[in-house]
Amino acid sequence: MKYLNIKKALAAWQALQPLSEKDRGRLSRRFTVDFNYNSNHIEGNTLTYGQTEILLLFGKVIGEADVRDVQEMAASNVGLKMMTEEASVKDMPLTQNFIRTLHKTLLRENYTVYRNLPGGQQTSYMIHAGQYKTRPNSVITRYGDRFEYASPEETPGLMADLVDWYNAAEQEGKLSPLELAALFHYRYIRIHPFEDGNGRIARLMVNFILTRHDYPMIVVRSRKKSEYLEALHQADMEVGPVPSDGAHADIKDIRPFMKYFNELVATEVYNDVLFVSEKDENVWWYDGERIAFRTPNYTRILNAMRTEPTLTLADMKELTGISVTAIQKLLDQLIQKRYVERGEKDGSWRVFVTQ
Template structure:
């Protein structure tokens, strides 16, 4: 990591201000794909990063795609836009109506869930969009333990307390926006107010808090899911199992999660800074990672794929004047890393990796 502390990362970001409208657009476009892909992929959405990019930026579905996953991703993008718009009205306090409305937008409509329990027993229930849960929810941790969230009866009062606490804490200013977002996330997750979508709503609300205070929004990366869940689990052990303890946890009590959260925010801000400042024809970005190709032929191939509607391997070989075996090896590497995919038509390509220029 380039900046060892959150403070240094924020200072580096602030020195870039104000950034151009073009750079704002580049960051927003990158964030839209990264956030929606990762937040939904953590919860089991089956769209690839490439499918997500084409869907959100061009409104098209490529390859085989689960209909539900496509609908979830589109609804996630609408929810993201809704959250960003709300964060810009800085004098407006956070409300439960907004949280429930965000949830309704994310889930779209009520739907039924049917599951088979160990032993063959069938159970079914309805997930209510925009309404707090009507049945208890819990999770089996990675260590095999059952962990209960707030009961349906407790949830309305706990959510009232959570929103009131947040609005008061924001006014008082005793917690930094990053620490406030971390503590809000933890308390919210311990309530788990909805029957589904709690993790996705938590990550949207974290970014609502950051954006409201002019701090770059962040992505909890799916490839780092275990680190994220382990930090929450470590905080649970420190806070205690009672839902009321979690819903009223102090910033000191959630130290393991806070340490993770600050580091994650610093890394994400650092990536934004490098995205805007680290340039070169061999420097590209994919899902929050800076890819610096050692061979300039990778960049030449990617640029050709972006500019040519039809491009065969023989075309690449001829334009770059290198052996066809080398072309095949380079293209296969790009395919294996999912930086590119073959298009529907012969010789067409989808390029998902973004050049930092």
């Protein structure tokens, strides 16, 4: 992985085409959970990876879960499906209406946010689903300075510029799909057109552009959030603090983010290649990470759980030939890593690693 580059990753991906229906289904299920979990987790959603998988693939809620987080995750998946369907119509230009509709889908409805001011007073404001912001927004960077996004007055014009630029640049073909996706993301974030949900929309739009050009979709992993934010910050340092400059940045202006983005896509695509092509029964995957178990006993236990979720330790010993003591030690490791979980009510095993 250290010497991997985007050209080699994409070549390896193309060499696998066309994928079988089975492999397309495996990748789709994996991406559905990974993308929704990570994109929402970056923004503070508290559902675990396992809860996300059960919710999105089986429509069930397990364990304790915040109702709003559950609704947010379900809406995110609807937005992902909407984006994928829209991207498949390749001769249709991008519109502001689609972006606003996507935002409306993610947020579902208007809601009020309450904040405590430094003096102890409470203030509130309305978040508008599917509408551009009506109040200024900014962020305090990890360096302690305030970074302003486009004003509410600037936003409609800048969004019109962004969409017009994208449609023209796509037709012109001078920028690669990766450059288009990275530059769209950066310009969009500098506008920050909505009061909430901008990061989630930006990551959906990156995949809109990639899949529109027959590239695999990618996941920004929440465990690597700091790298993602630092790449954006470094690009901001080159572009400067004026929002309209950021909203009209050129590809050469965002070199730090472009470097990050190329490495991200190379890693994600190469992992897709491994996921599809590697035939090793002791290799499993969890949230984009390849797990090569050192002993086949892990695989024996995991396969036993998948075959019969209600197994007891004695049952596992009977099926696998592993001692109960050894099984318990291996289970402790699997549970600690959150690769498996046992249901509190029915006692059945849930396996969250996949092959």
